[in-house]
Amino acid sequence: MTNTDNGTNHTTPRPVVRLRGITVRYPGVLANDGVDLDLAAGEIHALMGENGAGKSTLASVLYGARRPDTGTLDLFGAPTRLASPADAIAAGIGMVHQHFMLFPGLTVAENVVYGAEPLHRFGVVDRAAARRAVADLVRRYGLDLDPDALVRDLPVGVRQRVEILKLLHRGARVLILDEPTAVLTPGEADRLFTVLRGLAAEGRAVLLVTHKLGEVLAVSHRVTVLRDGRRTTVLRTEETTAGDLAAAMTGRDLDLDVVHPPGTPGEPVLEVRELTVAGRGTKPAVDAATFTVRAGEIVGIAGVAGNGQAELVAAVVGLRRARSGVVRLRGEEITHAPVADRRRRGLAYLPEDRGEVGAAGQASLADNLAAGFHRGPLLGRFGFLSPTALTRHARRIIDRFRVRTPDTRTPIAALSGGNQQKAVLGRELAHQAPLLVAEQPTRGVDIGAVQAIHAELVAYRDAGHAVLLVSAELSEIRGLSDRVLVCYDGRVVAEWDRDEATEHRIGLAMAGEAG
Incomplete structure (x- = not known):
């Protein structure tokens, strides 16, 4: 295992993205603490870390969705400030979100060119030119898409290709993918990796945000690992193992088998x-x-x-x-x-959508963990909830499931997605249904x-x-x-x-x- 903690070595091309000293603070949380990241042309670079380690925050900084409190960004060799995702797109950065941003009732071609449509000289959308442009991209990248198909009729894996085409149509030279295989079959994931390798081969830079060790080892060139908001190491993928990555993320050895x-x-x-x-x-x-x-x-x-x-x-x-x-x-x-x-x-239930169904986002963590228990042991005298019992109950679940939170009064929506998940699951298991x-x-x-x-x-x-x-x-x-x-x-x-x-x-x- 080679630790290239300076982000570069004699075989790494010159970075097209240089993030330096990125620090982002939320109330009670230091999400990124002086993080550096280099992303090179022709590279698939994985960004890994435990829940709350700061991966999503760092990706949102690069995409212009979050302005850092301190730190700098150099893009293609020039200092750059991104005030919004629109700025990032204009600068050549695109992002494929875990939840696709598509219009189901529009065709593939209409979705791809939306917001960047070719126009006739009188400002009317040139639909024929739009279709030709999308068909050319499909052929060039071998994405196997029908430009005239309605998005709502496409399988999930094919919709993801539409998202990638959107970025290519806008000329993105840096692509960020957030948990891209979460809804794909193994075959679809393999096809996605083939596409990513092709994009890197022609000189684009790909940042892959994921928690899946197998896909990191299969497709990335380097891996940046975050822990507690800080960059702990940068590893060359060909010289590391799943065990090395797990240990770098957690700070301890894990039995993965x-x-x-x-x-x-x-x-x-x-x-x-x-x-x-x-x-x-x-x-x-x-x-x-x-x-x-x-x-x-x-x-x-x-x-x-x-x-x-x-x-x-x-x-x-x-x-x-x-x-x-x-x-x-x-x-x-x-x-x-x-x-x-x-x-x-x-019946106890851990829903897929923890934010909409499993939790009340603006309520405190303690109140969320009391759901379903509020008519029983958490009641105090005169039928009112006991604050002491409420806190004690919440603390048991927090400690057992290692939920990272400043305290039990923190709104559950302020926690990272993974910590919300652990809290909701802990509550449901505690029912012993x-x-x-x-x-x-x-x-x-x-x-x-x-x-x-x-x-x-x-x-x-x-x-x-x-x-x-x-x-x-x-x-x-x-x-x-x-x-x-x-x-x-x-x-x-x-x-x-x-x-x-x-x-x-x-x-x-x-x-x-x-x-």
Whole structure:
């Protein structure tokens, strides 16, 4: 392992981006503390770190979305100040966000040229020229896109190519990608890496913000690691390992090959029979799904985003109405029961969207961790919540899940995404409900916290509870699940026991080739 902490060496080209001494402060938090970053032409450079380490903040500085308190930026050899993303785009910097910024009702070509349309001399959009420009980009980069296709009809992986085309149409020479494989199948991720290598080969600089060790090792040239807001090291990827990266991020050695033994299934806890949920138009979002989750087992659902798993979970937990079919919890039908009733009967839920569904952003961390407990042990005299009990309860969850927060009164929205995730999961596990429905439990969570969360889910299962796990991470599905289901186009198209659920099989089923 070579530590090139000065960001350059004799084989590294001259940087096109030089960030020096970047410091960003939020109330009670030092997000970036004098961070340096060099990004060279022709390089894919990974930016890694634990939750709250400052990755997203640093990327937002480079994209002009956050002005640093101190520090400088040199871009293409000249001092540069970016007051907004528009300034960054004009300067040749583009960003592909984790949540795509596309208009579903417009075509690929219309999305790509939006805001930078070719015009006739009287100021009217030249649609023919726009289509030709997009078609030329598609051919040049081999992105396999139909310029006339509506974005809403495209798979998630193809939509990501549209986002990349937008940047190329605007002449971006520096591309920032934020967790780009979070919603991709393994095949789609491989195709993305091929595109990124091609962009780097023609001299563009790519900054890859990710927490996935495997993809960093597969596609990047160098890695900058942040810890507690500071840059700890810069590593040449070809001279490092997953263990080196994990240790650099966490400051401790981690066992990355943990194998969880299978559970011992008991009686059915959740039974879903022929469940159908309405979608757009006449096509159902969920089409006659049938499966069972037993006490003492984890059942994982794999699938590319948009194939019905989100609507399936929403119907199970009561956030979406079932058109037909039956849902039973511990033998009692709950198909049309309200959410509160399902919770009382023994259902805990970690939602995919922790910000909108799982937490009240402006409420304190303590208040958020009290949700569901407020009618019980947190009550003081005369039926009012006890501040002492509230703080003690919050502190137990914070300590157990290593939630980084200035104090229990901090609004949960002020925490990093990963720390919000740990807090919401800790609250749901504390209910000790017979059934836990967990959507994307480790999304945006660093490697150390991932292992801790996995251990908690396995312990929950081994205590006799049932877990329904929905995850876009195949390694997570395969590592935790006793049985694996795959959703495609609204249907459960495959079911395997753990030993039968190979990555190849799951990947094919996710792409609609269950065989």
